[in-house]
Amino acid sequence: MTILDKPQYRAPRYEKAPLSLPPLPVPYPMTRTDRVPVQRYYDPAFYATECERLWPRVWQMACFLAEIPNPGDYVTYEILGKSVIVVRVDEGTVRAFHNACRHRGVQLVEGRGNVKGSGFICPFHGWCYGLDGANTFLYQPDLFDESNRLPEDLALVPCRVETWGGCAFINFDNDAPSLRESIGPFAQFHDVWKVEGLWPEWWLSCRMPTNWKLAMEAFMEGYHVMQTHPQLVAKGASSKVYRPVGESMSDLEFRTQMTVLGSDAPFDKAAFVQQNLHFMRTLSVGMAGMIHEKDVRVAEGLSNIELPDNLGEAMAAWNRAVNDAIIDWNQRQGIDMPDLNYIEANGMVGGVEFCFPHFFLLPMLSSSSAYRVRPLGPEECLFELWSLTRYPPGQEPPAPPEPTPMAPDDPRWPPIPTQDFSNLPRQQRGLHAEGFEFMRLSGWVEGMIANYQRLIDGYLAGLPYEQLVPAIHQVVGPIDAESRDIGF
Numbered sequence: 001m002t003i004l005d006k007p008q009y010r011a012p013r014y015e016k017a018p019l020s021l022p023p024l025p026v027p028y029p030m031t032r033t034d035r036v037p038v039q040r041y042y043d044p045a046f047y048a049t050e051c052e053r054l055w056p057r058v059w060q061m062a063c064f065l066a067e068i069p070n071p072g073d074y075v076t077y078e079i080l081g082k083s084v085i086v087v088r089v090d091e092g093t094v095r096a097f098h099n100a101c102r103h104r105g106v107q108l109v110e111g112r113g114n115v116k117g118s119g120f121i122c123p124f125h126g127w128c129y130g131l132d133g134a135n136t137f138l139y140q141p142d143l144f145d146e147s148n149r150l151p152e153d154l155a156l157v158p159c160r161v162e163t164w165g166g167c168a169f170i171n172f173d174n175d176a177p178s179l180r181e182s183i184g185p186f187a188q189f190h191d192v193w194k195v196e197g198l199w200p201e202w203w204l205s206c207r208m209p210t211n212w213k214l215a216m217e218a219f220m221e222g223y224h225v226m227q228t229h230p231q232l233v234a235k236g237a238s239s240k241v242y243r244p245v246g247e248s249m250s251d252l253e254f255r256t257q258m259t260v261l262g263s264d265a266p267f268d269k270a271a272f273v274q275q276n277l278h279f280m281r282t283l284s285v286g287m288a289g290m291i292h293e294k295d296v297r298v299a300e301g302l303s304n305i306e307l308p309d310n311l312g313e314a315m316a317a318w319n320r321a322v323n324d325a326i327i328d329w330n331q332r333q334g335i336d337m338p339d340l341n342y343i344e345a346n347g348m349v350g351g352v353e354f355c356f357p358h359f360f361l362l363p364m365l366s367s368s369s370a371y372r373v374r375p376l377g378p379e380e381c382l383f384e385l386w387s388l389t390r391y392p393p394g395q396e397p398p399a400p401p402e403p404t405p406m407a408p409d410d411p412r413w414p415p416i417p418t419q420d421f422s423n424l425p426r427q428q429r430g431l432h433a434e435g436f437e438f439m440r441l442s443g444w445v446e447g448m449i450a451n452y453q454r455l456i457d458g459y460l461a462g463l464p465y466e467q468l469v470p471a472i473h474q475v476v477g478p479i480d481a482e483s484r485d486i487g488f
């Protein structure tokens with residue numbers, strides 16, 4: 001049986017009453033798993049409800065730890081007008097503080113830097129703070145009433161921060177369950193990938209004239225690949241032969257689909273190898289971590305490999321050879337690599353993996369891409385794209401500087417994001433069309449969109465974490481998921 005014979009799967013579709021636990025009614029709620037009310041993408045009241053009830057309660061990827069490798073290194077993470085300082089205290093300790101001087105509120109730092117030795121010095125009147133947040137200097141304290149200079153009252157206000165996977169995550173809610181508990185399966189999956197060893201190689205950002213959810217949804221399904229990224233589809237494939245890259249699809253099937261689907265010609269081993277290399281190069285062009293050019297070069301060294309005559313066996317042999325060669329190439333430089341063959345055998349090559357609410361990891365072979373989306377307004381967001389790779393210990397380059405946001409049509413964007421970004425602004429405009437009331441979703445390949453939208457409703461309705469956390473576990477993970485009953 002090939003993937004073409006896969007039986008048609010009927011995704012479950014349920015209809016539910018709008019979530020409205022008094023006193024928190026949800027505007028424009030998700031009531032079907034295959035329809036998204038269009039106002040969720042531009043209505044100011046809906047956006048305001050998200051700002052009030054969603055963002056203050058979620059774990060947010062605030063920075064890569066590679067940005068703060070040394071004691072005193074800090075970054076600021078900005079979200080919806082709030083600024084949080086994430087600072088490295090020592091090798092094992094990262095802390096976060098709300099970015100406001102306890103005197104008259106000036107933001108202590110901007111961007112990224114190092115305050116080792118001096119600590120944080122307020123630029124207004126010179127009050128100082130240590131890496132632990134304690135106030136260490138107050139200019140002429142006797143000018144202040146004693147009640148205004150109690151030490152515990154002068155320390156920077158801490159913000160929750162936890163680290164996982166080479167990243168620091170913050171949460172504004174002191175009552176939220178731990179990061180690990182919250183993102184559960186996403187962390188377990190990527191622990192096998194050893195994502196903590198991935199290091200940012202470059203970083204780009206885009207100011208996108210779309211709602212933040214619209215930008216994310218462009219990466220939640222592979223259904224658009226056929227039309228938007230035709231270079232990723234084998235010649236001869238047509239929309240008739242598209243099958244979702246579902247959870248159960250192995251890397252073998254995934255690469256088979258991308259490289260040989262639609263070809264009626266008899267199996268030609270040399271052409272097969274060239275087609276695989278071509279696919280790797282196409283994914284690699286300008287995207288680095290998507291498939292790193294280091295990996296392409298290693299695979300190119302296998303051009304003359306002996307393969308079995310049978311297509312399925314040849315694919316398995318080719319993948320194993322590529323995995324082995326890449327592991328070997330990296331290990332010879334002292335790089336700790338994940339077991340790519342184990343990952344493949346266990347169907348853990350998902351392509352794009354979503355971490356609620358706004359982060360994606362796309363590990364592939366030695367490297368990875370990452371995306372993050374932050375709202376800037378009801379119809380504007382900041383989209384960030386990283387290429388991550390592995391370096392020999394001690395030879396990691398400095399983390400790339402925070403980029404100046406580019407326009408979505410900037411010619412410097414690599415080909416694949418250029419194609420995605422070409423749709424997004426016009427989609428946002430299309431949502432305002434007369435008579436367009438809801439997006440209609442495939443309950444199979446576009447189910448993730450419904451699942452996370454319903455999860456957002458859970459937050460907007462003020463549901464307790466006992467209900468939200470199991471739902472997050474249903475939502476995080478590989479894209480192209482089917483629509484699910486997430487428990488509410």
Ligand code: FES
Pocket residue numbers: 101102103104105106122123124125126127
């Ligand atoms: S506002 Fe910071 S020292 Fe005055």
Ligand SMILES: [Fe+2]
Pocket residue numbers: 218219224225228229416420
């Ligand atoms: Fe895309």
